[in-house]
Structures are given as C-alpha cells and as structure tokens.
Amino acid sequence: MNKLYVVGLGPGSFDGMTQKAHAAILASDVIVGYTVYIDLIRAHFPDKEYRSTPMRKEVDRVRLALELAASGKTVAMVCSGDAGVYGMSGLTEELLSEYPGVALETVPGVSAVLSGAAILGAPLMHDFAVISLSDLLTPWEKIEKRLLAAAEADFVICLYNPSSHKRRDYLKRACELVLRFASPKTVCGIARNIGREGEETRVLTLEELKDTEVDMFSTVFIGNSETKVINGRMVTPRGYLYE
Amino acid sequence: MNKLYVVGLGPGSFDGMTQKAHAAILASDVIVGYTVYIDLIRAHFPDKEYRSTPMRKEVDRVRLALELAASGKTVAMVCSGDAGVYGMSGLTEELLSEYPGVALETVPGVSAVLSGAAILGAPLMHDFAVISLSDLLTPWEKIEKRLLAAAEADFVICLYNPSSHKRRDYLKRACELVLRFASPKTVCGIARNIGREGEETRVLTLEELKDTEVDMFSTVFIGNSETKVINGRMVTPRGYLYE
Numbered sequence: 001m002n003k004l005y006v007v008g009l010g011p012g013s014f015d016g017m018t019q020k021a022h023a024a025i026l027a028s029d030v031i032v033g034y035t036v037y038i039d040l041i042r043a044h045f046p047d048k049e050y051r052s053t054p055m056r057k058e059v060d061r062v063r064l065a066l067e068l069a070a071s072g073k074t075v076a077m078v079c080s081g082d083a084g085v086y087g088m089s090g091l092t093e094e095l096l097s098e099y100p101g102v103a104l105e106t107v108p109g110v111s112a113v114l115s116g117a118a119i120l121g122a123p124l125m126h127d128f129a130v131i132s133l134s135d136l137l138t139p140w141e142k143i144e145k146r147l148l149a150a151a152e153a154d155f156v157i158c159l160y161n162p163s164s165h166k167r168r169d170y171l172k173r174a175c176e177l178v179l180r181f182a183s184p185k186t187v188c189g190i191a192r193n194i195g196r197e198g199e200e201t202r203v204l205t206l207e208e209l210k211d212t213e214v215d216m217f218s219t220v221f222i223g224n225s226e227t228k229v230i231n232g233r234m235v236t237p238r239g240y241l242y243e
Numbered sequence: 244m245n246k247l248y249v250v251g252l253g254p255g256s257f258d259g260m261t262q263k264a265h266a267a268i269l270a271s272d273v274i275v276g277y278t279v280y281i282d283l284i285r286a287h288f289p290d291k292e293y294r295s296t297p298m299r300k301e302v303d304r305v306r307l308a309l310e311l312a313a314s315g316k317t318v319a320m321v322c323s324g325d326a327g328v329y330g331m332s333g334l335t336e337e338l339l340s341e342y343p344g345v346a347l348e349t350v351p352g353v354s355a356v357l358s359g360a361a362i363l364g365a366p367l368m369h370d371f372a373v374i375s376l377s378d379l380l381t382p383w384e385k386i387e388k389r390l391l392a393a394a395e396a397d398f399v400i401c402l403y404n405p406s407s408h409k410r411r412d413y414l415k416r417a418c419e420l421v422l423r424f425a426s427p428k429t430v431c432g433i434a435r436n437i438g439r440e441g442e443e444t445r446v447l448t449l450e451e452l453k454d455t456e457v458d459m460f461s462t463v464f465i466g467n468s469e470t471k472v473i474n475g476r477m478v479t480p481r482g483y484l485y486e
Contacts, residue, residue: 008357010261018353019265020258082357083365086481090365093478108353108361110261114251114325118351122326122333126381127389129372129398137482138369142397146370149396153389155372235336238329239380 002102004069006089008082008109009037011195014044016115021107028076032065037078062091066099082111086132086160113158116191116219120201121233123189123221127155133170134161147174151181156227156236159220163213171220175210178222182206187223189234190214203234245345246270247312249332251325251352252280254438257287259358264350271319275308280321305334309342325354329375329403356401359434359462363444364476366432366464370398376413377404390417394424399470399479402463406456414463418453421465425449430466432477433457446477 005024010016025031025045031038035052042050051068053061065077083089089106096104117124129150135143150157157178162171178186184207192215193199204212206222214220227236248267253259268274268288274281278295285293294311296304308320326332332349339347360367372393378386393400400421405414421429427450435458436442447455449465457463470479 011351013263015263015266016261016351018253018259018261020256022262023258082353082361084357084360084367086368089361090368090478090481093365093473093476094480097474106361106365108254108259108357110325110351110353111357114327114351114354114357117327118325118332118349122336122349124327125329125333127372127374127386129370129393131370143370146396146398149392149398150372153392154385155389155392230336231340233336235333237337238333 002069002072003074004065004092004102004104005076005107006083006092006104007076007078007107008087008111009040009078009080010110011112011115012040012080012193013195014040016110016195018107018109021109024107025076025078027074029073030068030075031078032061032068032075033078034061037080041078058088058091062088062095066092066095066102069102070099082109084108085111085130112160112191112194112219115194116158116221119191119194119199120189120203120221121230121235123223123227123234123236124156125236125238126224128158129155130158130160132160133167133174134164144177147177148180151178154224156224157222159222161216162218162220164216168213171214172210175206179206179210182222182225187227187229187234189221190218191221192218194219203229203232245312245315246317247308247335247345247347248319248350249326249335249347250319250321250350251330251354252283252321252323253353254355254358255283255323255436256438257283259353259438261350261352264352267350268319268321270317272316273311273318274321275304275311275318276321277304280323284321301331301334305331305338309335309338309345312345313342325352327351328354328373355403355434355437355462358437359401359464362434362437362442363432363446363464364473364478366466366470366477366479367399368479368481369467371401372398373401373403375403376410376417377407387420390420391423394421397467399467400465402465404459405461405463407459411456414457415453418449422449422453425465425468430470430472430477432464433461434464435461437462446472446475
C-alpha cells in the first residue's frame with residue numbers, strides 16, 4: 001500500500017513529537033516539508049531522503065508528497081504543531097482522490113494553543129476559541145466577527161499568526177474589538193519560540209497587549225473574565241476549589 | 244529541587260504520548276493519576292510507585308501529588324489528552340503556593356480536539372471553538388451563550404463531554420441551539436475511543452446529530468458553513484485551492 005503520513009511535529013523541539021510521529025518518520029522513505037521543519041529532524045533521522053519546499057508553496061508541497069507516495073514510496077509530510085490546525089491536512093484530503101492507491105494517515109501533534117498554554121500556566125481550562133489573525137485565506141470581516149463573538153461569550157481566546165510585516169497593527173485591532181466586551185484588566189499572555197531556543201513568556205493586561213508588538217514566532221492568549229495571575233502565571237480557574 | 248510534572252498522555256494509546264512526556268515519567272519516582280490512566284502506562288514503566296485516586300476527586304489527587312513532591316519525591320501526575328484542557332493543570336497552579344519548594348512543569352499532550360480531528364479527516368483547519376457540555380463546573384446558561392456565539396460566527400465547534408447518564412439530552416439541546424444559525428445539512432463528526440481499542444468515526448449531518456445518542460467516550464465536531472464530506476471524511480477547506 002502506498003502510504004502518506006501527514007505528521008505534526010509538535011512544538012519546535014524534537015522531544016515535543018509523539019512516539020507515533022517518531023515511528024511514522026522512521027517507517028518512511030522520504031520526508032517532505034518546509035525547510036525549517038526539515039532542519040528540526042534531519043539530524044535525528046540521517047538516513048532518509050529529504051525534499052524541502054519553500055514557504056507559501058503549500059499546494060506544490062502537498063502534490064509533491066502525494067506524487068512520491070503514488071510512485072510507491074512511503075512518505076511523511078511534516079509540519080510544526082498539528083497538521084490539522086491551519087496546516088496541511090485539509091489540503092491533502094482535498095487532493096487525495098487525484099492520486100488513487102495512496103492511503104493517508106494524519107498523525108496529530110501538540111499545537112501551539114496547547115504548548116503555549118503549558119509554558120504560560122493554565123490559561124485554557126475552560127471553553128476556548130482559536131482564531132488566526134492572518135487574512136491571507138480568510139476575509140478580515142469574518143475574523144472580526146469571530147473576535148467579537150468570542151469576546152462577548154467570554155471564551156478564552158488564543159490567537160495564531162498575531163503579526164507579520166504586512167499586518168503590524170492586526171493585534172492592536174483585535175484587542176480593540178475584544179475590549180468592546182472585556183475589561184482592560186483582562187489577563188493576557190504571550191508565548192514565544194515555544195519549545196525552541198529563546199523560549200519566553202510574558203503575562204500582561206489586555207490594555208498593555210493592545211500596545212505591544214509581537215513577532216510571527218509568538219502565540220497570544222486573551223483570558224476570560226475569570227482568568228487570574230497566580231505567582232506570575234496565567235491561570236483560568238475551572239471552579240474545583242469552590243465545589 | 245522538588246519537582247512535579249503534570250503530564251498529558253495524549254489519546255488512549257501509549258504511542259500518542261510525546262517523547263517529553265515519556266521522559267518526565269521515566270524521571271519520576273511516583274506516578275499519580277486516575278485509575279484508568281495509570282493502567283495505560285503501568286506496563287511500560289513497571290518499576291515506578293503508583294498512586295491512583297478515584298474519578299471526581301480532583302482536589303485530593305492534586306494535593307496528593309503536591310504533598311509527595313514536597314516530601315522530596317519527583318512526581319508525575321498524569322491525565323489523558325492535555326492537562327490544560329478541562330484537566331488538572333489549573334488546579335495545580337492554584338494550589339502550588341501552599342507547597343513551597345515544589346517546582347511545577349506542565350508537559351502538554353495531544354487533546355481530543357486534535358486527535359479526534361485527525362481520525363475524522365481535517366475538520367478544524369479554520370478558526371474553531373472548544374466547548375464542554377458538562378455543567379458540573381459551568382452554569383448551563385454560559386454554555387448556551389457560547390454555543391450560540393460560536394454558531395453565529397461560523398466557528399467549527401468541538402464538543403467535549405457531550406453526554407453522561409445525567410445529561411442524556413444535552414447534545415440534542417446543543418444541536419438545537421446551533422441550528423438557529425447553521426444549516427441542518429452542516430457536516431458533523433463523532434470520534435469515539437480515540438487511539439484505543441474500538442476506535443471509530445462517524446460523519447453525519449447536524450440534523451442527524453441532533454437525534455443521535457453518543458457516550459462519554461465520544462468527542463463531537465460540528466463543521467462550519469464550508470465543511471464538506473470528501474471520500475467519507477470531514478474536511479473544512481482553508482482556501483489554498485482557490486488562491
């Protein structure tokens with residue numbers, strides 16, 4: 001059977017990968033991915049064939065992986081975090097039928113909403129919404145609507161792609177929308193370079209976050225009305241202590 | 244340093260655990276957890292001390308883990324999925340200051356929103372909301388408000404704790420709320436026994452989901468307006484094909 005694994009590597013470091021992800025890469029002949037993720041694993045699996053493609057060439061990358069699998073190779077297409085969260089797994093499912101005989105298996109990984117939460121404290125705990133601020137594939141009006149809805153219903157909010165060169169003020173705009181419903185004192189957090197060199201966290205208020213610049217290696221968390229700072233960590237209590 | 248790891252084991256099977264989780268358990272003297280999760284790992288780490296506590300005794304379990312760590316042992320408190328998603332990490336952060344000298348590290352795991360998505364296809368891909376239907380620690384009115392907000396803003400919705408003996412009709416009520424904004428033909432999915440024996444998936448419409456009974460081993464996904472069925476799998480396209 002011609003096999004394609006779509007593998008989420010988890011946060012930056014090698015040990016954030018699941019054992020199943022490790023086994024899928026070991027079982028593969030060829031590893032396909034964006035250059036940065038390939039470099040994360042190459043040293044650990046030196047005897048594999050590697051095929052890297054540039055950023056933003058998602059369709060080419062998926063087709064390359066599918067073509068290699070259709071030609072009889074066992075292929076692992078790797079990405080950081082989880083392939084199902086703003087990743088490659090949807091596109092692969094869409095194109096799969098053009099490559100008969102290829103069996104697809106998605107191996108989930110720890111996405112930044114989970115790994116970022118773990119280094120900040122326990123910001124999720126309760127119901128939460130994950131929203132990408134990138135308007136490359138989603139109209140800004142839809143992102144705006146989701147930010148307002150999540151804030152009004154008191155979700156904890158996790159923001160992916162909070163910034164880029166072209167979207168410097170998007171985080172500020174997102175905070176202004178959330179501030180229509182949330183207190184300026186709402187506890188927020190930034191997790192940067194999760195699981196990689198230079199890993200750092202910052203806990204701040206929503207008012208402060210509005211005027212903070214973050215980079216594309218950051219994941220942003222906006223607490224709900226119950227989120228607190230405990231010993232410098234961002235924690236949303238779930239209510240066990242008050243049973 | 245007295246150390247407590249709060250470890251998410253990922254989906255049911257041993258290989259869904261990250262290598263970091265594996266290392267944390269290996270480094271620990273005592274493993275604390277709910278009986279079912281202890282049984283998942285005992286055979287793999289036979290020479291550890293195990294302390295299990297019953298379900299619903301969350302405060303006791305966290306205090307036991309903190310006491311053992313304060314006494315000088317290295318402790319791993321384990322749970323399924325991720326400890327930061329409706330898990331034990333918030334409570335541990337809250338109680339930590341009562342046990343001076345204990346260092347806490349949360350090791351994230353693959354939560355059911357990610358592992359369930361992977362076996363169903365690629366239902367998330369876009370912005371999504373995670374909502375628990377358990378009203379044990381959250382008033383139903385708040386859950387209702389969040390369901391309505393998520394549906395109105397066209398989030399993909401993932402439901403944790405969709406059913407229990409006492410809450411047999413909650414999934415039906417949730418679907419009725421979502422139906423105020425979403426089409427009855429909205430694509431939905433059920434992932435059951437993820438990563439364990441008896442793993443199964445079902446793809447169905449929102450109308451059908453409303454009249455379906457699920458058990459407590461199930462995670463439910465409600466697609467957004469763009470979610471499709473492709474080769475029997477639940478897929479929310481992200482738009483790459485239309486660039």
